[in-house]
Amino acid sequence: MFNPSRDQVRTFFIDSWRKYRAKEVLTPIEHMANDLVLLHPEYHALLEDPDAVSKEFPPEGGQLNPFLHLSLHLAIEEQLSIDQPPGLRAAFESCQARRGDRHAALHDVLECLGETMFDAQRNNRQPDGEAYVSCVLRRAG
Structure with a gap:
């Protein structure tokens, strides 16, 4: 099973975004990642930052971790x-x-x-898949 480190996940998003901007060939998962990045223009500058x-992104700082957010979307x-x-x-689909x-529906699922x-x-x-689906259905109202 693939279990990337924090830095590997971050590098994946940064490299995928760089390749997208440079109009390089992307893998299917990079396409998917960039579709998500395009939904979040507030993250573009971060993904272009070499550091x-x-x-x-400590929770007590009140800032959402953009890499975690994009990873959950993915x-x-x-x-x-x-x-x-x-x-x-x-x-x-009901939520949407x-x-x-x-x-907005993806954020409900997130x-x-x-x-x-x-x-x-x-x-x-282990995560409870039935509870997860039930939560989404509740949000679908």
Whole structure:
């Protein structure tokens, strides 16, 4: 199983963005990453900063970690592409229909994924896929 380090994940996003801007050939996962970066223009300057790999984003600073945010987006795109956990894609589509905006619906899913991961870590267990999908359905109203 692939388990990249923090710096490898950050370098992936930075390199993908550089390649996109330079109009170089991108892999499918780099295309997906850049589609997400394009949804977040507030991160463009960070991804162009050569020191970004080592920047800290402490929660007490009130700043969201852009690399974590993009990584969660990327995970959700992969989950939606394979409907894993089962029912996630339909729950997302309901959420998107209610919101009328794909990106806003993705952020709803992102909140649910964050809650699911936090709960799993706090209780030292595997993430609960059914609870995750239920959370998205609740947000779909």
